[in-house]
Amino acid sequence: MNETMKTLNESELQAYTDGQLDPLRLAEVEAWLASHPGDAERVDSYRQQNAALHTLFDPVLNEAIPQRLIKPEPQSWTILPQLRYAAVAVWLAIGGMLGWFLHDAQKVPTVASMSLASQAAMAHAVYTPEVRHPVEVGADQEAHLTAWLSKRLGAPLKVPHLAATGYELVGGRLLPGSNGPAAQFMYQDARGQRLTLYVRTDKTDNQETAFRYAREENVGVFYWIDGPFGYALSGDLEKSELLRVAQLVYQQLNP
């Protein structure tokens, strides 16, 4: 290494600041700083930045770790997904059986639209109790959410805004549907009551836009077909209340 230092290398000034300088260079760098107050001042200032960062953020180290960051006990990790798969399998089986028994019966809704309600109710039941991850993409990234789900469903989606009924968008997620990808948007009111809007592409050529109502356990579902999509609004609400929201969804989608 050179005996007489022409200029202080910028990396060495940083390394000196952080105590990461090669110890062999220490004396020389210190001599340089002693005769170059401008550089010495920079080192001081950078060290103050580091100290300020510690003052500002070190208290986080002593905070209690929130429960949600502790890895859950194994049961909830192994049993829950199995339950979900089992539940999905049951619904698929029911849908299949209904399809088999009802395919000739003209007066009941088509199997495609029935399973739209079932699928929506199932997705609603699975994801609304979710505390940790109710949605994949939050409402704060709504543009990204819309673009992403539109791309996956292969047609431009719109996200209705239901604030007029007291429900705010929480976000959405991608789901497997019977015709390919499906989307779920979740809404929540001030009391924490959640609604979900399930959207899937509908290739059944069904142009009918009439609202239909179904009830699966506690979950009421209004569903309808509109253009390329089948929509289903699910919630644990009075039928009249749910209809009011469903009408708003429909208006928002067809301005």
Next chain:
Amino acid sequence: MNETDRLIEEHIPRLRRYARSLVWERGRADDLVQDTLERAWGRFHLWRRGSDLRAWLFSIMHNIHANNVRADSAIPAQQSLDEDELNIPVRATQEDGLQIRDIQTALDCLPVEQREVLLLIGLEEMRYEEVAKVLSVPVGTVMSRLSRGREHLRQIMAGNSAPELRVVK
């Protein structure tokens, strides 16, 4: 709880501190930590035993945060750092606790790349090589981001709205 969980858990306080310095708001910072931990738990088999677990965890957090930032900046309505408004904080007259508030505001003015380097080195006290590994960039890039970031911060805190503070992402 098994050994791998415990290994990861030891790093949670530091991950939380780093997350908080990246996204301020406590809930969102913990979301970032949670996403990081879930990915780490799910991919723990990919971690090479004996290699630096902290660097691995921080690199996961870096990737998730970088994706979030990209997704956010795709939203047109959000304020863009490319514009000339940079919100240079005005230096107050009281000295008391001033630096602390200042650095918080000043950090916000830095592009995320410089901010990350500054925090990993200034706060996490990582070695430069380790930071390069976490961010998947050469050490030279780390050094230049560090140098520019610190100087930006110094200028902002000195109250100079120097023209080079116009950040181009």
